[in-house]
Amino acid sequence: MVKWFTAILGYFIFRFPGAIVGFLLGSFIDNLNSSGGGPTTVFRDIGRQQVTPADFELNLLSLCSLVIKADGTVSKSEMNYVQQYFVSTYGKEKANAIFRTFNEINKKREISAQRICTFLNQRTRYEVRLQLLHFLFGIAQADGAVSNAEINRIQEISGYLRVSFRDFESIKAMFIKSADTAYKILEIEKSASDDEVKKAYRAMAKKYHPDKVITKDEAIKKGAEEKFKRVQKAYETIQKERGIV
Template sequence: MIKWIAAFLGYFLFRFPGAVLGFIVGSFLDNFGGSGNRTRTVFENVTRQSVSPADFELNLLSLCSIIIKADGQVNQRELDYVRQYFLSTYGKEKANAIFRTFNQVIKKREISAERICSFMVQRTRYEVRLQLLHFLFGIAQSDGQVSKAEAQKLKEIARYLRVGQHDFESIMAMFIKSADTAYKILEIEKTATDDEVKKAYRTMAKKYHPDRVVTENEAIRKGAEEKFKEVQKAYETIQKERGLS
Protein backbone atom coordinates (compact mmCIF):
# COMPACT_ATOMS: atom_id res chain seq x y z
CA MET A 1 0.00 0.00 0.00
CA ILE A 2 2.79 2.43 0.90
CA LYS A 3 4.41 2.01 -2.51
CA TRP A 4 1.23 3.10 -4.33
CA ILE A 5 0.74 6.11 -2.07
CA ALA A 6 4.36 7.14 -2.61
CA ALA A 7 4.05 6.60 -6.37
CA PHE A 8 0.91 8.74 -6.51
CA LEU A 9 2.49 11.58 -4.53
CA GLY A 10 5.65 11.39 -6.61
CA TYR A 11 3.68 11.50 -9.88
CA PHE A 12 1.61 14.45 -8.64
CA LEU A 13 4.70 16.52 -7.90
CA PHE A 14 7.26 15.33 -10.45
CA ARG A 15 5.22 13.42 -13.02
CA PHE A 16 6.61 10.03 -14.09
CA PRO A 17 10.14 10.18 -12.59
CA GLY A 18 8.66 10.98 -9.18
CA ALA A 19 6.13 8.14 -9.52
CA VAL A 20 8.87 5.63 -10.27
CA LEU A 21 11.08 6.70 -7.38
CA GLY A 22 8.07 6.87 -5.08
CA PHE A 23 7.13 3.32 -6.07
CA ILE A 24 10.69 2.06 -5.49
CA VAL A 25 11.05 3.69 -2.08
CA GLY A 26 7.53 2.65 -1.08
CA SER A 27 8.27 -0.93 -2.09
CA PHE A 28 11.26 -1.00 0.22
CA LEU A 29 9.10 0.34 3.04
CA ASP A 30 6.43 -2.29 2.33
CA ASN A 31 8.96 -5.11 2.22
CA PHE A 32 11.02 -4.17 5.22
CA GLY A 33 8.53 -2.33 7.39
CA GLY A 34 10.92 0.43 8.33
CA SER A 35 13.48 -1.93 9.91
CA GLY A 36 17.19 -1.41 9.55
CA ASN A 37 20.11 0.15 11.32
CA ARG A 38 20.68 3.78 10.28
CA THR A 39 24.14 3.77 11.82
CA ARG A 40 25.46 1.67 8.92
CA THR A 41 27.44 3.42 6.22
CA VAL A 42 26.02 4.22 2.81
CA PHE A 43 27.98 1.47 1.08
CA GLU A 44 28.08 -1.23 3.76
CA ASN A 45 25.42 -3.41 2.13
CA VAL A 46 26.17 -2.82 -1.56
CA THR A 47 26.98 -6.49 -2.14
CA ARG A 48 24.32 -7.92 0.16
CA GLN A 49 21.13 -9.46 -1.20
CA SER A 50 18.89 -7.65 1.31
CA VAL A 51 18.75 -3.94 2.06
CA SER A 52 16.95 -1.77 4.56
CA PRO A 53 15.03 1.40 3.67
CA ALA A 54 17.76 3.40 5.39
CA ASP A 55 20.40 1.98 3.05
CA PHE A 56 18.31 2.72 -0.01
CA GLU A 57 17.54 6.28 1.09
CA LEU A 58 21.22 7.02 1.68
CA ASN A 59 22.32 5.62 -1.66
CA LEU A 60 19.59 7.54 -3.49
CA LEU A 61 20.53 10.74 -1.68
CA SER A 62 24.18 10.13 -2.49
CA LEU A 63 23.40 9.98 -6.21
CA CYS A 64 21.41 13.19 -5.87
CA SER A 65 24.33 14.86 -4.10
CA ILE A 66 26.74 13.80 -6.85
CA ILE A 67 24.61 15.61 -9.43
CA ILE A 68 24.08 18.66 -7.23
CA LYS A 69 27.84 19.02 -6.69
CA ALA A 70 28.83 18.13 -10.26
CA ASP A 71 29.39 21.74 -11.35
CA GLY A 72 31.37 22.66 -8.23
CA GLN A 73 28.61 24.44 -6.34
CA VAL A 74 25.53 23.54 -4.34
CA ASN A 75 22.51 25.17 -5.94
CA GLN A 76 19.56 25.90 -3.64
CA ARG A 77 16.97 25.21 -6.35
CA GLU A 78 18.42 21.75 -6.89
CA LEU A 79 18.39 21.10 -3.16
CA ASP A 80 14.76 22.27 -2.97
CA TYR A 81 13.83 19.95 -5.86
CA VAL A 82 15.20 16.92 -4.01
CA ARG A 83 13.79 18.03 -0.65
CA GLN A 84 10.31 18.50 -2.10
CA TYR A 85 10.37 14.98 -3.47
CA PHE A 86 11.26 13.48 -0.09
CA LEU A 87 8.70 15.65 1.68
CA SER A 88 6.01 14.31 -0.64
CA THR A 89 7.17 10.74 -0.13
CA TYR A 90 7.84 10.58 3.61
CA GLY A 91 6.15 13.56 5.20
CA LYS A 92 7.78 16.46 7.02
CA GLU A 93 9.13 14.69 10.11
CA LYS A 94 10.90 11.84 8.36
CA ALA A 95 12.03 14.02 5.45
CA ASN A 96 13.71 16.38 7.91
CA ALA A 97 15.49 13.43 9.52
CA ILE A 98 16.63 12.19 6.12
CA PHE A 99 17.94 15.62 5.20
CA ARG A 100 19.96 15.85 8.39
CA THR A 101 21.81 12.84 7.04
CA PHE A 102 21.83 14.36 3.57
CA ASN A 103 23.62 17.42 4.91
CA GLN A 104 26.43 15.09 5.97
CA VAL A 105 26.40 13.21 2.67
CA ILE A 106 26.59 16.33 0.53
CA LYS A 107 29.61 17.58 2.50
CA LYS A 108 31.58 14.39 1.80
CA ARG A 109 34.44 15.02 -0.59
CA GLU A 110 34.27 11.69 -2.38
CA ILE A 111 31.23 9.50 -3.01
CA SER A 112 31.64 6.52 -5.31
CA ALA A 113 29.03 6.73 -8.03
CA GLU A 114 30.24 3.39 -9.36
CA ARG A 115 29.58 1.56 -6.09
CA ILE A 116 26.16 3.15 -5.61
CA CYS A 117 25.15 2.26 -9.17
CA SER A 118 26.36 -1.29 -8.63
CA PHE A 119 23.89 -1.43 -5.74
CA MET A 120 21.09 -0.16 -8.00
CA VAL A 121 21.93 -2.49 -10.89
CA GLN A 122 21.69 -5.52 -8.61
CA ARG A 123 18.29 -4.51 -7.23
CA THR A 124 16.37 -2.74 -10.01
CA ARG A 125 15.22 -3.53 -13.52
CA TYR A 126 16.53 -1.70 -16.57
CA GLU A 127 13.27 0.25 -17.05
CA VAL A 128 13.48 1.57 -13.49
CA ARG A 129 17.11 2.62 -13.96
CA LEU A 130 16.08 4.59 -17.04
CA GLN A 131 13.59 6.52 -14.92
CA LEU A 132 16.15 7.00 -12.15
CA LEU A 133 18.41 8.62 -14.74
CA HIS A 134 15.43 10.72 -15.87
CA PHE A 135 14.96 11.91 -12.26
CA LEU A 136 18.64 12.85 -11.96
CA PHE A 137 18.37 14.86 -15.19
CA GLY A 138 15.38 16.61 -13.59
CA ILE A 139 17.55 17.63 -10.62
CA ALA A 140 20.25 18.96 -12.93
CA GLN A 141 17.73 21.01 -14.91
CA SER A 142 15.83 22.35 -11.89
CA ASP A 143 18.08 25.44 -11.77
CA GLY A 144 17.22 26.28 -15.36
CA GLN A 145 19.81 24.35 -17.35
CA VAL A 146 21.94 21.21 -17.36
CA SER A 147 25.56 22.31 -17.18
CA LYS A 148 28.35 20.58 -19.12
CA ALA A 149 29.78 19.21 -15.87
CA GLU A 150 26.38 17.83 -14.87
CA ALA A 151 25.85 16.28 -18.29
CA GLN A 152 29.25 14.61 -18.08
CA LYS A 153 28.51 13.24 -14.61
CA LEU A 154 25.10 11.98 -15.76
CA LYS A 155 26.80 10.22 -18.67
CA GLU A 156 29.19 8.56 -16.22
CA ILE A 157 26.31 7.47 -13.96
CA ALA A 158 24.41 6.12 -16.97
CA ARG A 159 27.41 3.98 -17.83
CA TYR A 160 27.60 2.62 -14.28
CA LEU A 161 23.84 1.94 -14.37
CA ARG A 162 24.44 0.02 -17.62
CA VAL A 163 22.13 2.28 -19.57
CA GLY A 164 22.73 2.02 -23.32
CA GLN A 165 24.21 4.97 -25.20
CA HIS A 166 21.18 5.44 -27.43
CA ASP A 167 18.81 5.38 -24.44
CA PHE A 168 21.01 7.90 -22.62
CA GLU A 169 21.05 10.29 -25.59
CA SER A 170 17.31 9.92 -26.04
CA ILE A 171 16.65 10.85 -22.39
CA MET A 172 19.18 13.70 -22.53
CA ALA A 173 17.43 15.13 -25.59
CA MET A 174 14.29 15.56 -23.49
CA PHE A 175 16.19 17.95 -21.17
CA ILE A 176 18.85 19.54 -23.35
CA LYS A 177 17.10 21.00 -26.37
CA SER A 178 18.87 21.62 -29.63
CA ALA A 179 18.10 22.00 -33.31
CA ASP A 180 18.24 18.23 -33.75
CA THR A 181 16.46 17.20 -30.53
CA ALA A 182 13.68 15.39 -32.40
CA TYR A 183 16.26 13.42 -34.38
CA LYS A 184 18.12 12.40 -31.23
CA ILE A 185 14.91 11.14 -29.64
CA LEU A 186 14.38 8.98 -32.75
CA GLU A 187 18.06 7.97 -32.53
CA ILE A 188 18.95 9.13 -36.05
CA GLU A 189 21.09 11.88 -37.61
CA LYS A 190 19.58 15.09 -38.99
CA THR A 191 20.98 14.11 -42.39
CA ALA A 192 18.73 11.02 -42.50
CA THR A 193 16.57 10.63 -45.59
CA ASP A 194 12.78 10.85 -45.39
CA ASP A 195 12.56 7.05 -45.71
CA GLU A 196 15.08 6.64 -42.88
CA VAL A 197 13.05 9.02 -40.72
CA LYS A 198 9.88 7.01 -41.31
CA LYS A 199 11.69 3.75 -40.62
CA ALA A 200 13.21 5.14 -37.41
CA TYR A 201 9.79 6.29 -36.23
CA ARG A 202 8.29 2.85 -36.83
CA THR A 203 11.18 1.20 -35.00
CA MET A 204 11.02 3.54 -31.99
CA ALA A 205 7.22 3.46 -31.83
CA LYS A 206 7.40 -0.32 -31.71
CA LYS A 207 10.19 -0.25 -29.12
CA TYR A 208 8.33 2.06 -26.75
CA HIS A 209 4.75 0.97 -27.41
CA PRO A 210 3.03 0.42 -24.02
CA ASP A 211 1.73 -2.98 -25.15
CA ARG A 212 5.32 -4.24 -25.22
CA VAL A 213 5.83 -3.47 -21.53
CA VAL A 214 4.38 -6.51 -19.78
CA THR A 215 4.43 -5.58 -16.10
CA GLU A 216 2.18 -5.17 -13.08
CA ASN A 217 4.14 -2.04 -12.14
CA GLU A 218 1.82 0.86 -12.96
CA ALA A 219 4.63 3.42 -12.82
CA ILE A 220 6.69 1.54 -15.40
CA ARG A 221 3.66 1.15 -17.65
CA LYS A 222 2.95 4.89 -17.51
CA GLY A 223 6.59 5.52 -18.28
CA ALA A 224 6.27 3.55 -21.49
CA GLU A 225 3.27 5.70 -22.41
CA GLU A 226 5.26 8.89 -21.75
CA LYS A 227 8.15 7.70 -23.90
CA PHE A 228 5.75 6.69 -26.66
CA LYS A 229 4.28 10.20 -26.62
CA GLU A 230 7.77 11.73 -26.84
CA VAL A 231 8.54 9.57 -29.88
CA GLN A 232 5.29 10.64 -31.54
CA LYS A 233 5.98 14.30 -30.74
CA ALA A 234 9.49 14.05 -32.21
CA TYR A 235 8.18 12.50 -35.42
CA GLU A 236 5.46 15.13 -35.75
CA THR A 237 8.11 17.85 -35.38
CA ILE A 238 10.17 16.35 -38.22
CA GLN A 239 7.03 15.84 -40.33
CA LYS A 240 6.19 19.53 -40.01
CA GLU A 241 9.77 20.60 -40.68
CA ARG A 242 10.08 18.45 -43.82
CA GLY A 243 6.49 18.57 -44.99
CA LEU A 244 6.15 14.79 -44.74
CA SER A 245 2.75 13.17 -45.08
Protein backbone atom coordinates (compact mmCIF):
# COMPACT_ATOMS: atom_id res chain seq x y z
CA MET A 1 0.00 0.00 0.00
CA VAL A 2 1.16 3.54 -0.74
CA LYS A 3 1.06 4.68 2.89
CA TRP A 4 3.70 2.17 4.01
CA PHE A 5 5.96 2.98 1.07
CA THR A 6 5.79 6.72 1.82
CA ALA A 7 6.27 6.04 5.55
CA ILE A 8 9.46 4.07 4.90
CA LEU A 9 10.69 6.66 2.41
CA GLY A 10 9.97 9.46 4.87
CA TYR A 11 11.84 7.60 7.62
CA PHE A 12 15.01 7.28 5.57
CA ILE A 13 14.91 10.96 4.60
CA PHE A 14 13.70 12.67 7.79
CA ARG A 15 13.70 9.85 10.37
CA PHE A 16 10.61 9.56 12.60
CA PRO A 17 8.89 12.86 11.70
CA GLY A 18 9.27 11.93 8.03
CA ALA A 19 7.81 8.48 8.64
CA ILE A 20 4.79 9.99 10.37
CA VAL A 21 4.08 12.50 7.62
CA GLY A 22 4.84 9.93 4.90
CA PHE A 23 2.37 7.45 6.37
CA LEU A 24 -0.38 10.07 6.70
CA LEU A 25 0.11 11.42 3.20
CA GLY A 26 0.23 7.90 1.78
CA SER A 27 -3.02 7.07 3.56
CA PHE A 28 -4.71 9.97 1.86
CA ILE A 29 -3.43 8.80 -1.53
CA ASP A 30 -4.84 5.32 -0.82
CA ASN A 31 -8.18 6.78 0.24
CA LEU A 32 -8.47 9.07 -2.75
CA ASN A 33 -7.45 6.39 -5.24
CA SER A 34 -9.98 3.96 -3.78
CA SER A 35 -12.80 6.50 -4.00
CA GLY A 36 -13.03 6.28 -7.79
CA GLY A 37 -12.83 8.95 -10.47
CA GLY A 38 -9.50 7.90 -11.93
CA PRO A 39 -5.97 8.52 -10.74
CA THR A 40 -5.36 11.60 -8.60
CA THR A 41 -2.90 12.99 -6.07
CA VAL A 42 -3.31 14.48 -2.62
CA PHE A 43 -2.06 17.81 -3.93
CA ARG A 44 -4.40 18.41 -6.88
CA ASP A 45 -7.45 19.39 -4.87
CA ILE A 46 -5.38 21.54 -2.53
CA GLY A 47 -4.29 23.77 -5.39
CA ARG A 48 -7.82 24.02 -6.77
CA GLN A 49 -9.55 24.62 -3.46
CA GLN A 50 -6.74 26.84 -2.10
CA VAL A 51 -7.14 25.29 1.32
CA THR A 52 -4.54 26.59 3.76
CA PRO A 53 -3.86 25.32 7.27
CA ALA A 54 -3.83 27.66 10.24
CA ASP A 55 -1.03 27.92 12.80
CA PHE A 56 -3.12 26.13 15.44
CA GLU A 57 -3.53 22.98 13.34
CA LEU A 58 0.15 22.91 12.34
CA ASN A 59 1.29 23.30 15.94
CA LEU A 60 -1.16 20.64 17.07
CA LEU A 61 0.19 18.22 14.46
CA SER A 62 3.72 19.00 15.62
CA LEU A 63 2.82 18.02 19.20
CA CYS A 64 1.19 14.84 17.87
CA SER A 65 4.40 13.88 16.08
CA LEU A 66 6.45 14.41 19.25
CA VAL A 67 4.21 12.00 21.18
CA ILE A 68 4.13 9.40 18.39
CA LYS A 69 7.93 9.21 18.18
CA ALA A 70 8.50 9.52 21.97
CA ASP A 71 9.16 5.80 22.50
CA GLY A 72 11.32 5.42 19.40
CA THR A 73 8.74 3.57 17.32
CA VAL A 74 6.22 4.73 14.73
CA SER A 75 2.93 3.06 15.66
CA LYS A 76 0.41 2.49 12.87
CA SER A 77 -2.52 2.70 15.30
CA GLU A 78 -1.31 6.01 16.74
CA MET A 79 -0.85 7.51 13.29
CA ASN A 80 -4.30 6.27 12.28
CA TYR A 81 -5.71 7.95 15.40
CA VAL A 82 -4.21 11.29 14.34
CA GLN A 83 -5.25 10.83 10.72
CA GLN A 84 -8.86 10.11 11.65
CA TYR A 85 -8.90 13.11 13.97
CA PHE A 86 -7.71 15.56 11.31
CA VAL A 87 -9.93 14.15 8.55
CA SER A 88 -13.07 14.11 10.73
CA THR A 89 -12.35 17.60 12.06
CA TYR A 90 -11.08 19.48 9.02
CA GLY A 91 -12.11 17.38 6.01
CA LYS A 92 -9.80 15.68 3.50
CA GLU A 93 -8.76 18.80 1.57
CA LYS A 94 -7.73 20.85 4.57
CA ALA A 95 -6.16 17.85 6.29
CA ASN A 96 -4.07 17.26 3.16
CA ALA A 97 -2.94 20.88 3.27
CA ILE A 98 -2.02 20.62 6.95
CA PHE A 99 0.13 17.52 6.42
CA ARG A 100 1.77 18.94 3.32
CA THR A 101 2.65 22.24 4.99
CA PHE A 102 3.87 20.43 8.11
CA ASN A 103 6.19 18.32 5.98
CA GLU A 104 7.62 21.42 4.28
CA ILE A 105 8.20 23.18 7.60
CA ASN A 106 9.70 20.07 9.18
CA LYS A 107 12.37 19.92 6.46
CA LYS A 108 13.66 23.33 7.52
CA ARG A 109 13.72 23.10 11.31
CA GLU A 110 13.42 20.78 14.28
CA ILE A 111 10.16 20.66 16.21
CA SER A 112 10.46 22.59 19.47
CA ALA A 113 7.83 21.68 22.06
CA GLN A 114 8.71 24.75 24.10
CA ARG A 115 8.30 27.12 21.15
CA ILE A 116 4.99 25.54 20.13
CA CYS A 117 3.60 25.68 23.65
CA THR A 118 4.63 29.30 24.06
CA PHE A 119 2.62 30.08 20.92
CA LEU A 120 -0.40 28.15 22.22
CA ASN A 121 -0.21 29.70 25.69
CA GLN A 122 -0.62 33.13 24.14
CA ARG A 123 -3.66 32.13 22.09
CA THR A 124 -5.66 29.51 24.02
CA ARG A 125 -7.51 29.37 27.32
CA TYR A 126 -6.30 27.08 30.09
CA GLU A 127 -9.31 24.77 29.59
CA VAL A 128 -8.37 24.25 25.93
CA ARG A 129 -4.82 23.37 26.91
CA LEU A 130 -6.17 20.76 29.34
CA GLN A 131 -8.08 19.24 26.45
CA LEU A 132 -4.93 19.21 24.29
CA LEU A 133 -3.24 17.06 26.94
CA HIS A 134 -6.26 14.75 26.94
CA PHE A 135 -5.93 14.38 23.17
CA LEU A 136 -2.19 13.64 23.39
CA PHE A 137 -2.83 10.89 25.94
CA GLY A 138 -5.47 9.51 23.55
CA ILE A 139 -2.80 9.23 20.86
CA ALA A 140 -0.40 7.48 23.22
CA GLN A 141 -3.10 4.98 24.23
CA ALA A 142 -4.17 4.24 20.65
CA ASP A 143 -1.77 1.28 20.41
CA GLY A 144 -3.15 -0.24 23.61
CA ALA A 145 -0.60 1.02 26.14
CA VAL A 146 0.92 4.30 27.26
CA SER A 147 4.69 3.91 27.62
CA ASN A 148 6.84 5.70 30.19
CA ALA A 149 8.57 7.57 27.38
CA GLU A 150 5.21 8.86 26.14
CA ILE A 151 4.18 9.87 29.66
CA ASN A 152 7.46 11.76 30.09
CA ARG A 153 7.04 13.53 26.77
CA ILE A 154 3.44 14.55 27.52
CA GLN A 155 4.47 15.71 30.99
CA GLU A 156 7.18 17.86 29.39
CA ILE A 157 4.59 19.36 27.05
CA SER A 158 2.25 19.85 30.01
CA GLY A 159 4.92 21.89 31.78
CA TYR A 160 5.46 24.08 28.73
CA LEU A 161 1.67 24.58 28.50
CA ARG A 162 1.73 25.77 32.12
CA VAL A 163 -0.67 23.05 33.24
CA SER A 164 -0.54 22.35 36.97
CA PHE A 165 0.89 19.04 38.14
CA ARG A 166 -2.43 18.12 39.81
CA ASP A 167 -4.31 18.66 36.55
CA PHE A 168 -1.71 16.65 34.64
CA GLU A 169 -2.02 13.76 37.12
CA SER A 170 -5.82 13.94 36.88
CA ILE A 171 -5.81 13.63 33.10
CA LYS A 172 -3.15 10.90 33.19
CA ALA A 173 -5.34 8.90 35.58
CA MET A 174 -8.10 8.91 32.94
CA PHE A 175 -5.84 6.75 30.76
CA ILE A 176 -3.66 4.83 33.21
CA LYS A 177 -5.66 2.77 35.70
CA SER A 178 -4.64 2.16 39.30
CA ALA A 179 -6.30 1.29 42.60
CA ASP A 180 -7.03 4.96 43.34
CA THR A 181 -7.70 6.15 39.77
CA ALA A 182 -11.09 7.68 40.63
CA TYR A 183 -9.53 9.74 43.44
CA LYS A 184 -6.67 10.91 41.22
CA ILE A 185 -9.15 12.08 38.59
CA LEU A 186 -10.95 14.15 41.24
CA GLU A 187 -7.57 15.36 42.53
CA ILE A 188 -8.10 14.15 46.11
CA GLU A 189 -6.57 11.61 48.44
CA LYS A 190 -8.25 8.28 49.14
CA SER A 191 -8.53 9.37 52.78
CA ALA A 192 -10.76 12.33 51.88
CA SER A 193 -14.09 12.59 53.70
CA ASP A 194 -17.43 12.16 51.89
CA ASP A 195 -17.98 15.92 52.03
CA GLU A 196 -14.53 16.50 50.52
CA VAL A 197 -15.35 14.03 47.75
CA LYS A 198 -18.57 15.89 46.93
CA LYS A 199 -16.79 19.24 46.99
CA ALA A 200 -14.01 17.93 44.74
CA TYR A 201 -16.55 16.54 42.26
CA ARG A 202 -18.38 19.86 42.03
CA ALA A 203 -15.09 21.70 41.48
CA MET A 204 -13.89 19.25 38.82
CA ALA A 205 -17.27 19.17 37.06
CA LYS A 206 -17.15 22.95 36.85
CA LYS A 207 -13.55 23.02 35.62
CA TYR A 208 -14.04 20.33 32.98
CA HIS A 209 -17.50 21.32 31.81
CA PRO A 210 -17.55 21.42 27.98
CA ASP A 211 -18.87 24.98 28.06
CA LYS A 212 -15.50 26.04 29.49
CA VAL A 213 -13.73 24.91 26.31
CA ILE A 214 -14.21 27.89 24.02
CA THR A 215 -12.92 26.79 20.63
CA LYS A 216 -14.15 26.31 17.07
CA ASP A 217 -12.45 22.91 16.93
CA GLU A 218 -15.29 20.37 17.10
CA ALA A 219 -13.00 17.46 17.93
CA ILE A 220 -11.62 19.31 20.95
CA LYS A 221 -15.17 20.05 22.07
CA LYS A 222 -16.03 16.35 21.81
CA GLY A 223 -12.91 15.51 23.78
CA ALA A 224 -13.99 17.92 26.50
CA GLU A 225 -17.33 16.12 26.73
CA GLU A 226 -15.49 12.79 27.06
CA LYS A 227 -13.28 14.19 29.83
CA PHE A 228 -16.34 15.54 31.64
CA LYS A 229 -17.92 12.09 31.48
CA ARG A 230 -14.79 10.53 32.99
CA VAL A 231 -15.03 12.93 35.92
CA GLN A 232 -18.66 11.91 36.39
CA LYS A 233 -17.76 8.23 36.18
CA ALA A 234 -14.98 8.68 38.76
CA TYR A 235 -17.45 10.27 41.17
CA GLU A 236 -20.00 7.51 40.56
CA THR A 237 -17.31 4.90 41.27
CA ILE A 238 -16.52 6.50 44.63
CA GLN A 239 -20.22 6.91 45.36
CA LYS A 240 -20.81 3.21 44.82
CA GLU A 241 -17.70 2.23 46.80
CA ARG A 242 -18.66 4.37 49.79
CA GLY A 243 -22.43 4.30 49.52
CA ILE A 244 -22.61 8.08 49.17
CA VAL A 245 -26.12 9.35 48.46
